Amino acid sequence: MDAARVGVITFPGSLDDKDAARAVRLAGAEPVALWHGDHDLRGVDAVVLPGGFSYGDYLRAGAIARFAPLMAEVVDAAKGGLPVLGICNGFQVLCESHLLPGALLPNAGLHFVCRDQRLSVENAETAWTSEYREGQELVIPIKNVDGRYVADRETLTELADSGRIVARYLDLNPNGSLDDIAGICNEAGNVVGLMPHPEHAAESLTGPSTDGLGFFTSIVKRLVNA
Amino acid sequence: MARVVVDVMLKPEILDPQGQAIARKLPQMGYEGVVAVRQGKRFEVEVEGPADEAALERVHTIAETLLANPVIENFEIRVL
Incomplete structure (x- = not known):
């Protein structure tokens, strides 16, 4: 059987696309390089948007990347599952x-934060977290300056009540995220956003743990069984 | 050519640590009586022709799609 193909988008200013592709390969899938300026998802089975500072993050983090040509395809495909x-x-x-x-707004402490962060998995049923169990604790690096998750109280309540908070910070909230939120998902669970970097905790040589690999093995298992 | 100003501010309920950092410095500089500071952004958008209704409508669309994120920010438009 052919390996699952997982696309990794490179924007101008992406930093972690290579590490994400490496984690995809370590998980047993084939990484496929995608370019922000194309209108082609190259038939991939899943997509990773990596860390970095796309388009310099001028204006607001992610504000200009949202209008990258490839994002039109990503948004349509994500809505389709x-x-x-x-x-x-x-x-x-x-x-x-x-x-x-x-x-996501500038960290409450205004400093760039780079540390190994303890997290708890709050939802182990998304497309990207099924290899974990609910309540499992992970240590994964976090490194950001715009990591403070905010939403209005109604949205936060809805996220919590519907199980859409995927991960929370433990011990110390590194950026002032409301309700200690480290990651969330959409209603269908196919779209997950995560502030910590699981691709930097995918092998013991370079990471504090291999706790991050589960995000990638989760999607590989899902695609193989699909 | 006309110049249209778009002022973007974080919504009042959202924490603004940059504004707080500025406000904390003021008493050390000898400025008393400032209760709070909030930091925003000002954009000056130059448009061809007069700042008529159509031009302002266009700037409004630009403001709500790119210059401001309506999830966290409010904006105001005025002609300079």
Whole structure:
């Protein structure tokens, strides 16, 4: 059987596209490089929007990347059920694209934060988290300056009540995110946004753990069984 | 040619740590009596022709789709 094909989009200013592609390969899938300026998803089975500072993040994080040519295809495909994972800057782009509710603002402490972060998995049923169990604790690096998740109280209540908070920060909230939110998903669970970087915790040589690999093995298992 | 100003501010209920950092500095500089500071953005958009209704409508669309994120920000438009 052919390996699942997982696309990784490169925007101008993306930093973690190579690491994301590597994590996809470690999980047993074939990474497919996608270019922001194309209108072609190359028939991939899932898409990762990587971390970085797309288009310099001028204006607001993710605000200009939202209008990248390829994002039109991503938004349509995501609404049709294509699994999409946005990591850090990718999460910001998904919020700006309105695929996910809320927005990500400068860290409450105003500093760039880079640390190994403890998280709890709150929803182990999304397309990207099925290899975890609910309540599982992970250690995954976080590195951002615009990581403070905000949404109005009504949206936060709806996210919590419908199980759409995917991960929360433990021990210390690194950026002032409301309700300690580290990641959320859309109603269908195919679109996930995550501020920490699971692709940096995919092998022991370079990461603090291999706890992040599960995001990638989750999607591979789902695609193989589809 | 006309110049249209778009002022963008975080919604009042959203924490603005940049404004807070500025406000905290003021007493050290000897400025008393400032209760709060909130920081926003001002865009000056130059348009061809007069700032008529059509031009302002276009700037409004630009403001709500790109210059501001209505999830977290409010904006106001005026002709300079």
